[in-house]
Amino acid sequence: MIKVKKISLENFKGIKPKTVFHFDIAETHVNILSGPNGFGKTTIFDIIEICLTGEFKRVELFDHVQKKNNNKNKPFFQNTDGENVILKLWVHNSTTNIDHIIIKYYDDGESPTKIDHGRDFIPADARNIFTTYLTTDSTHFTEDNFSTLSPVRQTEINNLFYGVDSTVDLASIYYLFNYIQQADSIYFLRKNEDDKGASLGFLFNIEKEEAEKQKLLELKSNLIRQQTLINQELEQLRKSLPDTQSGDYEKLFKEKDFDFDKEKPFIQLNTAIEQLKSFQDILASLTILKNNFSPDEYEKSIKYKKLNDEVLSNQQILNAILIRNIYTDELIANIEAINSKIGQANNFLQSPNTAFISKEYFDSFLASPEEYTAYAIIERDIKAINRDLGDIGKIISEINSSRNQTLEEFKKIKHTEHVSDTNCPLCDTNFESFEFLEQAINIKTTSLQVYSSEKLQTKTNLEEQIKIFHSRLTESATEFIAANNITEQPVLALLREYSALKEKTEEIFAIYAILGSSGMKAIDFSQSPKTMAEISEKRALLKAFLERDLLSELLYNEQLIDNKQLYVHYFDADRTKFSEITIEMIVAKSQYILGSYAQIANSRLTFLESREQKLSNLLQHITSIYDKVHKSIQEHKVELIEKIKVPFYIYSGKILQSYQQGLGIFVEIHPTGLSNNVRFKTGHSSDHDIVYHLSSGQMAVVSLAFCLSLNKVYNTNENFKFLSIDDPVQTMDDLNIHTFIELVRNEFKDYQIIMSTHDDFTSRYMKYKFDKFEMNTEIQNVQTIVLESTFN
The missing domain is CATH 3.40.50 (Rossmann fold)
Structure with missing residues (x-):
């Protein structure tokens, strides 16, 4: 236990x-949980x-x-x-x-x-x-x-x-045999009749038989499901089966692979019907295409949209069309060279006419090598004079300054007794008199000054020759600027882009022959443009020309190119391929597909008819077995449920007492097709369930009586005899409590019982009654135990 x-x-x-x-x-047999x-x-x-x-x-x-x-x-x-x-x-x-x-x-x-x-x-x-x-x-x-x-x-x-x-x-089983809840003690009685019957199924101890019966039912259901699916497929096949022959296979599209154009268009029948409809729709669309579609109009539409989308709305392409005739691989280099030379000329014109001239200017504007050679000699001589004047002039100035200073000092001290006024204070040379000495110094100083003046005059003459070169270069540079205009940088950038657009431009010229016509002569550039204004002007002329003379010619009839996607998908937008396939060939392909479907459908039809016959025989046999098993189990359930009627009637009557002068509640079971309907009745003339007659309190008492009667009759587990009842007193009056105690102490002495009540008097009364009949009872005050645990 x-x-x-x-x-x-x-x-x-x-x-x-x-x-x-x-x-x-x-x-202890009975534990009573008390307290508020x-x-x-x-x-x-x-x-x-x-x-x-x-x-x-x-x-x-x-x-x-x-x-x-x-x-x-x-x-x-x-x-x-x-x-x-x-x-x-x-x-x-x-x-x-x-x-x-x-x-x-x-x-x-x-x-x-x-x-x-x-x-x-x-x-x-x-x-x-x-x-x-x-x-x-x-x-x-x-x-x-x-x-x-x-x-x-x-x-x-x-x-x-x-x-x-x-x-x-x-x-x-716990909620039927072992536990009656305070919150919903009558949940079982509130179930519908089928659910009540299903909840009581385990009582009959025929779980294995029920499981076997369920397997038979699942097998039967599975066979019926398969038979239904086969019959549906048979009906669908018979309706869709065409009366035609497949004929000889001929591939429509030689260079493409489409499912409908294969020698065996249908692989599996389960997808064949959907495929057949799809194939027929495709062939019907191709037939309409052959009757109505115009390749000429399609090509016009392609050109029209390409002109609008890729040319007229694209400034880069319009610019490339204008540049195409003047563009060469050397064009950009030549323009950059001219721009550079114009800049060089402007720089030269801003330099002084006595400044030295870089060789690059001679290379650009006086190309003769002899010219630069002659100039280089002059520049070299001037630089040499500058060096000499720089060094010698400084020395002469210092010498003259020193001479003058020495002479002045000498004049101050020449009359002293220790100084001879006839000896040179610089070199100690003896002169006849001081006057001769002073004259000799002045002559030497003048000689040095004459040497410096000659150098300066030579430099002046050379600089005059440089001015002549400056004049000639200025004339050449001015003539070059007058003869050439600088090209704007945005124009150069546009020319550089052309190489990336060249392939696209050539493609456009190949499509639209009018771009090479005489009408373009007035629009095309004859020489490289210099400003963006020129390009903008020409671009406007080109756009107007194309819209006037080309776009109007490409207007097309939209109705003649319906389903153009089919023309592209199946014929690659190729008029030759389109003309090769005739309507007669499409009709022949449609007949071949119908014949192929009929062939595979007939094979499947024969197989399904054979399978359906076998399923019918097997289902008939299984149904016979299931009906016998089901009937036996239903009869067994009815027989066993009868056993609970009397105890339940007695227990419910004892506890209810005042209802119907002590009469109990009846339980009835009615076998149905797949389950057992269970109904609780009051016993009078009404055949309605007790939920429509009893109060909630009386229903709780019935639930308690039902739980006790289940334990008494079926005794499902000798090992675990246990009852837990959460506050049964809430829905009982004093008489109910007394008879409940009497019933438990007489019928369930060997059970362990745990119940609760908030009423201290009732808990002591229950303990007194149970103890009196040797059912040891303990009252546990839950509030006291919890508070002790809290404070400890």
């Missing part, structure tokens, strides 16, 4: 500190539910309450954000004497935030974000280090209670 010993919770819902509840004190609302009685039932079933049924029922279009900041069950949530359930198996600890762990840092939903922490997703552990080591109940444990699936917990070979899921 498996019993719940303890539960532990931490940071879960309204309870933050680690809190432990004991349910194994002194062989809001302190965690329902929380305890939630912990048992999530640990056993892995679900929050009450949360899932309220899934529709709030929208799921935004993230939530934390799980609804987490008390304090940023801290882990730990739930533990300790159960003991007295048969094997083994303890099992079921752990539900939410790691705030590592656990996922979403599994089945697109947003974080949606309540209906809460059950998925727990990690589940199962261990027999009881130390894990007090310790919170789970690093040595491996996560387990819900199936392992199911196997703990129902055995390894069982297919029963705790979540499928």
Whole structure:
């Protein structure tokens, strides 16, 4: 026998500190959770539910309450954000004497935030974000280090209670056999008749038979689906099957590969019908094209659009057309040379007529080598004189200055006794008298000054000869400027662009012959333009000429070039290829395609007819077997459901008491085509379900009675006899409570029962009654236990 010993919770819902509840004190049969609302009685039932079933049924029922279009900041069950949530359930198996600890762990840092939903922490997703552990080591109940444990699936917990070979899921029976919720204790009674029947299916212990029947049903459904698809395909094939022969294959487009033009245009029949329609549409379009299309008009349209789009609206191309006749490979170099020479001439004209002349000016304006040779000699002589005058003139000036100064000083001291006034103070030469000495110095000074004047006169004569060269060069430069105009830089840039546009320009000239006609003579440049104004003027003339004399000739009829894309795609816009293919050839191709389709369709038709016959025989056999199995199972269910009628009638009557003078509730089952309809009736003349007659309180009592009768009759698990009832007193009056206690203590003495109530008097009364009949009962005040955990 498996019993719940303890539960532990931490940071879960309204309870933050680690809190432990004991349910194994002194062989307790009944535990009553008491205390005011809001302190965690329902929380305890939630912990048992999530640990056993892995679900929050009450949360899932309220899934529709709030929208799921935004993230939530934390799980609804987490008390304090940023801290882990730990739930533990300790159960003991007295048969094997083994303890099992079921752990539900939410790691705030590592656990996922979403599994089945697109947003974080949606309540209906809460059950998925727990990690589940199962261990027999009881130390894990007090310790919170789970690093040595491996996560387990819900199936392992199911196997703990129902055995390894069982297919029963705790979540499928827990809410009928083991738990009546405070929030929705009558959820089962509110289901429709089909859903009630489906929920009771596991009671009949025929899961294997139901599974086999389901396999037969799926097989039957699959066969019917296949038969339907085959019949649909047969009907479609028979309607589309043409009465024609394929004829001989002849390729329409010799240089192209199109699916409709292949020798075998259809590979698979499942796509052949769509292909056939597509091929027929293409051939029909080609026939219309042959009848209506004009290659002449198409070519005019191409020229018209090209002229508009690529020539008239493109200034670069218009400029290139104007330049084409004057452009040579040397043109730009010649223009740049002229521009450079004009600049050189202007620079020379601004220089003084006595300045030395660079050789480049002679090269440009006096090309004779002898001229520059004669000039170079003059320049050399002037430079030599400049050097001499520069050095000798300085020496002469210093000598004369020194002589004059020495002579003046000598005059001052010549009358002293130690100085001879007849000896030269410079060289100590003796003269007859001081006057002769002074005369000799002056003669020498004059001689030096005469030498410097001669050099200057020679330089002046040479400079006059340079002026003659200047004059001749000035005349030549002036004549060159007068004979040539400078070309603007934007014009040069435009000429440089021509090489990149040359190929395109030649293409345009090849297309439009008028560009080489006599009408262009007045427009074309006869020589290289100098200014952008000239180019702009000519460009305007060219544009007007093309619009007047060419564009009007290229006007075309749009109706004669409908479907021009077909002309391009299939015939490469080639009039020769277009004329080679006739309408008769297109008609022959259409007949060939129909014949090819008929050939593949006939083959498929024969195969499908054979397959349909085999399917019909097999389906007839399978249907016969399924009908027998289904009938046997339905009859078996009806027989077994009869067993619950009497206990349920008695239990509901005992607890209801005052309703219908103590009469109970009837349960009926009606087999239908694929399920069993289950209905609860009051027993009087009305055949309506009890949901239309009983109050919510009475419905809760019926739900409780139904749960007890299920446990009594079917006893699905001898190993786990457990009832948890969340505050049954809310919907019972005093008489109901008394009869409920009487029923439980007489019929369910071997069950472990956990129930709750907010009424202290009722909890003490229930303990008194249960204890009186030797069902050990403990009252646990949830408020007191939680507050103790908080303060400790």
